[in-house]
Amino acid sequence: MTMLTLADPPASDLDPFSHEMLDNPFPMHAELREAGPVVYLTRYDVYALARYEQVHASLVNWQQLESSAGVGLTNLRRTEQFRPPSLLLEADPPRHDAPRRVLGQILTSRSLRRFRESWFSEAEALVADVLSAGPEFDAVTALAQALPMRVFPDAVGIGTEGRENLLPYGDHQFNAFVPTNDLGRNGEERGSALLPWINAQTSRDALAPVGFGADLAAAADRGDITPGMAAALVRTMLSAGIDTTVGGICAVLCAFATHPDQWQRLREDPSLARIAFDEAVRWQSPLQTFFRTAAVDVRIGDVAVPEGAKVLMFLASANRDPRRWDDPDQFDLSRDPSGHVGFGMGIHQCVGQHVARLEAEALLLALARRIRRFDLTGPVKQHHNNTLRAWESIPLRVTLD
C-alpha cells in the first residue's frame, strides 16, 4: 500500500477582497494557482483553492464541505447574522432537499418557456428605446440592469413600489459574505435596513396571482414546503436573481465590445447566443467566490484541512485554469464552455441559471438584429463587490445596419 504524505500548504498574505484585487483579480488567480492546489491565506485564516480540479471536487463534496455553516467568511454557527440563513444556499441535505426540489421544478428551462415570448418582446422594446436615444449609451444601466429589472420582478410577481431597492439589496448581500472590510460592513448595515421592504414583498398577499411567488405558494398549499419556506424562497430569489444576471450580461457585452469578430459570428449564427452567454460566464465569472466549512478533517490535494476550517473556492480562477482550458483568457465562441463552474456544480449548482440564460438570449438576439458593431468610447469601470464581478460603466457606441 502506498502511503501518501500530507503537506503544509504554501502560505500567502494576498488579500483577495482588497479593492486592488477586486478591480482585477486575474493576476492574483494565476499566482494562487501556481502556488499549489491549496494555499493558506494568512489574513483570513482560510484554505484557498484556485485550480479547477480542487474547486470542482470541493463543490461536489457536500458531505465533507458543508454550506450550512455559511458560504461566506463567517462561520454562521458562531456568529449572529442580520438575516436568517438561506434555505438553499446555506443548507445541507436533508434540509436542502425539499426546497431545492420545489424551486428546481419551477425554474426548469421547460417551465420557463411560458416567459419566452414576453421576455423576447421586452428585450426588443428595450433595445428600440435605447437606440432611439442615439448610438452612445452606458451598457450597464441601459441594457444589463434594465432588462432584468423589466422582466424578473414581474416574473416573481412582486409589487411595483420600491423596486429600486432590489439592485442595492443584492449588492449588499453579496458584499456581506466578507463582513470584515469596508464593503462588508456597509453590506450588513444596508442589508438590514432594506430587509423589512424585502420581507414585505414575500408575503402571499403581496404577490401577484401568477409568477414564481405564486408557484411557491401553490407548493406550500400542496404541502411540499411550508408557507414560511415559500416566503423565504421568494426572498432568496430576490437576493440571488438580479445582480448576478446583470453581471453576466455585462460580461457578455464587454466580450463583444472587445471581440468584434466574435460578434460577427454570433450575427451570422444567432444560435450561438446561448454558448456566448455561458462562455462569458466562464470568462468573467459574475460570481467569483464561495466558501465552504470543513465538516470533518478533509484531504484536499495533498493538504489536510482541519474540521471547522473555512475553504475559499475561487470559481473565477477555476474557470481560467490552463490545466482545464485551452487559451483560457480568450473569449471564444468555438469553445465548449460546459463544465465551467460559474454557476457552481453539484447539489447547490445555480437553480436560477435558466432564468439568466433566457434573459441574456433575449437581449443578445434583439441586439444582433440591429447592431453591426460595438465600440468602447472610454474605459470600462468595475464596481467592487466582495463576491461578484460587477461593472459600474461600459460606455459604448454602436453602429447599426
Ligand code: HEM
Ligand atoms: C449569471 C447569473 C448567475 C450566476 C453566475 C449564478 C451563480 C450561482 C452559483 C455559482 C451558485 C452556487 C452556490 C454554491 O455552490 O454555494 C448559485 C446558486 C444559486 N443561485 Fe445563482 N447565479 C445566477 C443567476 C441566478 C438567478 C437568476 C437566480 C434566481 C432565479 C439564482 C438563484 C440561485 C439560488 C437560489 C442558488 C442556491 C442554490 C442551492 O443552494 O441549491 N441565481 N448561483
